[in-house]
Amino acid sequence: MNNSAPxxxxxxxxxxxxxxxxxxxxELLVAGDDASLxxxxxxxxxxxxxxxxxxxxxxRDDNIVAAINRSAxxxxxxxxxxxxxxxxxxxxxRLSGGLFDITSGVLRRAWKFDGSDRVPSPTQVEAxxxxxxxxxxxxxxxxxxxxxxxxxxxxGIGKEYAVDSALRLASAAAEDVSLLVNFGGDLATNGxxxxxxxxxxxxxxxxxxxxxxxxxxxxxGALATSGDARRFLLxxxxxxxxxxxxxxxxxxxxxxxxVTVIAGTCLEAGTLSTLAILQGxxxxxxxxSQGVEHWILR
Amino acid sequence: xxxxxxxxxxxxxxxxxxxxxxxxxxxxGDWTIDSALLVYxxxxxxSAVEPVVSATRDLGDEETLNLKLVLDSLTGPSANGAQVExxxxxxxxxxxxxTYTVPAGEVPLDDQFHDTRGAFSASWTTxxxxxxxxxxxxxxxxxxxxxxxxxxNGALSRDLNKRNTTLTAGLGFEVDxxxxxxxxxxxxxEMFPVAGSKSTSDTEDRxxxxxxxxxxxxxxxxxxxxxxxxxxxxxxxMNDPYKVVTVVDPLDPPGTFTYVYxxxxxxxTRHALYWETKHAFASGNVLDASYRLMTDDWxxxxxxxxxxxxxxxxxxxxxxxxxxWYDQGEADFxxxxxxxxxxxxxxxxxxxxxxxYRLGALTTVTAGARVxxxxxxxxxxxxxxxxxxxxxxxxxxxxxxxxxxAGYTFKW
Numbered sequence: 207m208n209n210s211a212p213x214x215x216x217x218x219x220x221x222x223x224x225x226x227x228x229x230x231x232x233e234l235l236v237a238g239d240d241a242s243l244x245x246x247x248x249x250x251x252x253x254x255x256x257x258x259x260x261x262x263x264x265x266r267d268d269n270i271v272a273a274i275n276r277s278a279x280x281x282x283x284x285x286x287x288x289x290x291x292x293x294x295x296x297x298x299x300r301l302s303g304g305l306f307d308i309t310s311g312v313l314r315r316a317w318k319f320d321g322s323d324r325v326p327s328p329t330q331v332e333a334x335x336x337x338x339x340x341x342x343x344x345x346x347x348x349x350x351x352x353x354x355x356x357x358x359x360x361x362g363i364g365k366e367y368a369v370d371s372a373l374r375l376a377s378a379a380a381e382d383v384s385l386l387v388n389f390g391g392d393l394a395t396n397g398x399x400x401x402x403x404x405x406x407x408x409x410x411x412x413x414x415x416x417x418x419x420x421x422x423x424x425x426x427g428a429l430a431t432s433g434d435a436r437r438f439l440l441x442x443x444x445x446x447x448x449x450x451x452x453x454x455x456x457x458x459x460x461x462x463x464x465v466t467v468i469a470g471t472c473l474e475a476g477t478l479s480t481l482a483i484l485q486g487x488x489x490x491x492x493x494x495s496q497g498v499e500h501w502i503l504r
Numbered sequence: 505x506x507x508x509x510x511x512x513x514x515x516x517x518x519x520x521x522x523x524x525x526x527x528x529x530x531x532x533g534d535w536t537i538d539s540a541l542l543v544y545x546x547x548x549x550x551s552a553v554e555p556v557v558s559a560t561r562d563l564g565d566e567e568t569l570n571l572k573l574v575l576d577s578l579t580g581p582s583a584n585g586a587q588v589e590x591x592x593x594x595x596x597x598x599x600x601x602x603t604y605t606v607p608a609g610e611v612p613l614d615d616q617f618h619d620t621r622g623a624f625s626a627s628w629t630t631x632x633x634x635x636x637x638x639x640x641x642x643x644x645x646x647x648x649x650x651x652x653x654x655x656x657n658g659a660l661s662r663d664l665n666k667r668n669t670t671l672t673a674g675l676g677f678e679v680d681x682x683x684x685x686x687x688x689x690x691x692x693x694e695m696f697p698v699a700g701s702k703s704t705s706d707t708e709d710r711x712x713x714x715x716x717x718x719x720x721x722x723x724x725x726x727x728x729x730x731x732x733x734x735x736x737x738x739x740x741x742m743n744d745p746y747k748v749v750t751v752v753d754p755l756d757p758p759g760t761f762t763y764v765y766x767x768x769x770x771x772x773t774r775h776a777l778y779w780e781t782k783h784a785f786a787s788g789n790v791l792d793a794s795y796r797l798m799t800d801d802w803x804x805x806x807x808x809x810x811x812x813x814x815x816x817x818x819x820x821x822x823x824x825x826x827x828x829w830y831d832q833g834e835a836d837f838x839x840x841x842x843x844x845x846x847x848x849x850x851x852x853x854x855x856x857x858x859x860x861y862r863l864g865a866l867t868t869v870t871a872g873a874r875v876x877x878x879x880x881x882x883x884x885x886x887x888x889x890x891x892x893x894x895x896x897x898x899x900x901x902x903x904x905x906x907x908x909x910a911g912y913t914f915k916w
Binding site: 284285286291293294297298301302348367370374470473478481496497498 | 511512514515516518519520521522523635636663666667880
């Protein structure tokens with residue numbers, strides 16, 4: 207966790223505040239010439255990012271996620287925010303016919319996507335499948351009951367949620383100021399008018415070789431990318447991407463390397479892009495049917 | 505996959521409800537410092553200057569630490585218990601080293617009264633294992649030149665019903681040591697001569713045990729209601745060592761009075777019921793109304809009605825009018841004067857009489873307002889002005905006071 211003061215830089219007509227959270231470079235772009243406002247809003251965005259990281263990171267042993275994951279089948283009381291995130295995960299699970307599953311993180315015990323050729327054995331994967339399945343998680347009256355051996359992982363929605371939440375808090379503190387929140391490439395804007403000329407934020411999408419593949423103009427809405435061109439295994443000429451199918455524990459077949467979607471909120475964009483990858487070969491057809499602007503890299 | 509065209513709108517709906525419902529989550533890791541300076545001034549009597557500093561640290565995950573420091577500086581005359589008479593009256597100072605005379609027709613006030621009190625308290629609240637339980641542990645210490653108090657307290661609360669209901673149970677225990685100036689008076693000993701009016705011990709003590717049971721209920725999005733029951737049991741030295749009772753003997757020449765030190769029961773059990781409702785109106789204004797009923801085994805019953813209404817003025821300013829009405833009946837052993845025939849012998853601790861106006865019938869009305877301005881980073885500056893008018897059975901009880909308070913809250 208990085209608690210250092212955010213770095214603010216001044217540009218023509220806007221300011222950028224940068225900090226590190228959720229193991230990603232994060233930034234808040236603030237339209238206008240008010241540097242102190244940019245400092246104030248960046249602190250708000252950073253505090254919210256760090257708060258969500260502390261609360262939902264699976265790499266900590268002192269948060270609610272750790273408490274749930276070591277509950278061994280005992281009920282764990284959850285607050286409203288956790289409960290609403292679980293509601294959202296539940297919706298994703300149902301909409302995707304079980305493909306989007308926040309209990310599938312235990313499969314990482316078999317899969318380490320480090321660019322090597324260490325593909326696990328079918329028995330290794332098979333042994334973990336009993337511990338996957340959102341439908342086995344029960345919820346009642348402010349409590350969640352996760353069967354022994356199973357785990358919840360908010361990694362698939364936490365960062366997108368943090369982007370939307372940080373944008374909302376910063377926007378509330380500065381009405382009518384155009385803002386763009388960017389946490390490691392997942393970003394959202396508040397749609398406020400940007401200067402007299404009604405300018406738009408320009409966002410570059412990184413190409414696999416590191417260059418800027420595409421330049422987007424965005425004034426309202428959000429953008430998220432799923433998939434990671436660098437996280438895969440390669441064995442016998444077969445590329446195993448890092449998004450796993452919770453039904454069989456194996457990487458989704460014919461999955462695109464990355465999918466970028468534009469939608470109203472970062473959560474929607476991130477979920478749609480993940481769902482697209484989970485469709486494998488049908489990713490293009492899926493996104494075309496949703497009528498959202500998107501880019502697929504295969 | 506379900507019908508594919510449904511996915512996007514269903515996600516938009518789900519994301520919308522997740523984000524819309526997220527209240528502003530308080531940032532943690534900061535100290536919130538509340539500071540205030542209170543000036544209390546009774547007309548012609550005690551005035552107090554009281555700086556208060558309270559620091560709360562949000563430790564994250566609903567864990568908080570609160571430290572509070574209060575310094576009281578009281579100066580000015582205080583009623584000594586004797587009644588207003590048509591003749592000048594002479595009293596001994598608490599130390600017994602001097603006397604003071606009160607003119608005819610005036611409330612006898614001990615003008616030697618000045619005191620500085622320092623109080624420090626700390627409390628620590630932690631959510632327990634599953635977060636529906638919360639535990640608070642606290643300790644407080646208070647010191648004056650003639651009084652020392654040490655207390656510990658603990659409370660458990662449990663959220664039920666999706667956190668719409670909170671049950672609280674608390675227990676407190678306090679030990680007070682009283683070391684009156686000039687020694688502990690012998691009950692019903694006469695003020696003059698000073699020799700023999702004080703007992704051999706120079707300190708006394710008492711213990712106070714408090715039990716609190718409470719329920720807080722969210723009624724709707726804008727209304728929250730609270731009911732508390734408080735049982736308080738004190739035992740030990742309950743007298744006010746500086747209060748006397750006037751004894752009137754028809755056989756004495758006019759203008760001659762005898763003053764004897766008071767004596768109260770050595771225990772007190774109080775029951776209090778408290779109800780409070782807060783309601784936020786659509787305008788954003790907030791009404792906070794409460795009622796308290798207290799009864800004890802000294803025969804005192806009191807009612808307190810309190811209401812304040814916060815009115816927002818623009819985005820930063822607010823004004824909050826406040827009214828409070830307090831009414832109490834007298835204690836069984838309250839007298840304004842004692843007839844000589846009823847005067848107990850010195851050291852007759854089985855008899856109980858006090859002329860302390862605070863144990864007589866009283867009605868107090870307080871009215872005022874607070875004006876505040878919100879500052880950046882959840883800070884606030886405010887100013888409070890209140891006037892208090894009290895009336896009772898005797899001239900001692902009649903007083904008015906002005907309270908001035910300025911405060912400043914900031915994050916650090």
